[in-house]
Amino acid sequence: MNFALILFVLLLITGALYAVDVLKCRKLRARNAPEPLWVEWGASFFPVILIVFVLRSFLFEPFKIPSGSMIPTLLVGDFILVNKFTYGIRLPVINKKIISINDPQRGDVMVFRYPEDPSLDYIKRVVGLPGDTIAYQNKRLTINGQAVDANKQADFEHKERLYFSDQFSEKLGEVEHRFLNDKDAPAFIPDPAHFPHRENCTYNAAGVVCKVPAGHYFMMGDNRDNSRDSRAWGFVPEENIVGRAFFIWLNLSDLSRIGSFR
Template sequence: MNFALILFVLLLVTGALYAVDVLKFRKLRSKNGPEPLWVEWGASFFPVILIVFVLRSFLFEPFKIPSGSMIPTLLVGDFILVNKFTYGIRLPVINKKIISINNPERGDVMVFRYPEDPSLDYIKRVVGLPGDTIAYQNKRLTINGKPVEMSKIADYLHPERLYYSEQYSAKMGKVEHRLLNDTDAPAFIPDVARFPYRENCTYNAAGVTCKVPDGHYFMMGDNRDNSRDSRAWGFVPEQNIVGKAFFIWLNFSDLSRVGSFK
């Protein structure tokens, strides 16, 4: 469901009703007379919908984490806020950038429209920038020939499934974060799609090596063996970017997670 489009249509309808009421019918009503239903239930909602539309389209948009691909950084049930303007101002609905501000950086947690189905929003970590060579071999990440700095920390216990994953602290650019690997999961990449610029990637039993094309980004989940990401479905084009995730504002199961984003 395209919520942005639905909100835009509601804005147009209520805005039209509001304008008609202000310019014509409000002048014809007695000062203390009752408002007709189309004003009470239509035009009166216009200011509220306008504020929501502006906030959601240009400033901040809430999302709920639906899967475990970003564990341990983000858990299922986390409600997060996404900064819609940090990478530039985009027109609502069509998502076309009209003002450039910043470019995504390695380590950013980014929301984007899923390349295989742009009606879906995905969230992963930015690993590769345009022009980078990304190698994920034997569960170790290398960027432009340089291994990403990692150190082993205490294993991570998945509370709902009651099993452990190896946990690492990694540094990518200016960002330090945690990631998971499962020792019993294979290194090769299963279920690889036929995606644009597929010829930029080489697959083998140990993983994949890709050259990121111009205007595209290589995304990976922090839960490395439980994330279907750029390793399988390819690169994220710049026009699919939604914004940068930066804050957990609610988790009904664990209120201590509010504000914990690292």
């Protein structure tokens, strides 16, 4: 469901009703006459829909985390806020950038339109910038020939499944974060797709090496062995960017997560 399109259509309909009422019909009604139903249930909603449309399209948009691909940073059931203007101002619905502000930085947690189905929003971490060479071999991350240090942390407990994963911390750009690896999971990338610029990637038994093309980003989930991401379906083009995730505002199963984002 394209909620942005639905909201835009509602804005046009209620806006038209509001304009007709203000410019014509309101002047013809008696001073104490009740508002007709089309005003009460149509035009009167225009200011509210306008506020929601502006906030959601240009400032902040809420999302709910549906999967465990970003554990331990984001858990299933987290409700997050996404900053829509961090990477520039975009036109609603068509998502075309009209004003540039900042570019995505390595380490950002970014929401984007899934390249294989742009009607779906995905969330992953920015690992590779345009021009980078990203190697994920034997579960070790290397960026432009420089291995990223992985520091062992206490094992992460998956409470809903009653098992533990090896947990590490690393620093990407200015962002230090945690990620998971499962020692029993294979290193190779199963069933990679045939995506645009696939010739930039080399797959082998140890994993994958990719050269990120201009105007694209290489994304990975923090739950490294339980995330299907750029290693499997390729690069995220700049025009698919939605915004940067920055805040957990609700988790009905664990209220202590409100405000956290590590």
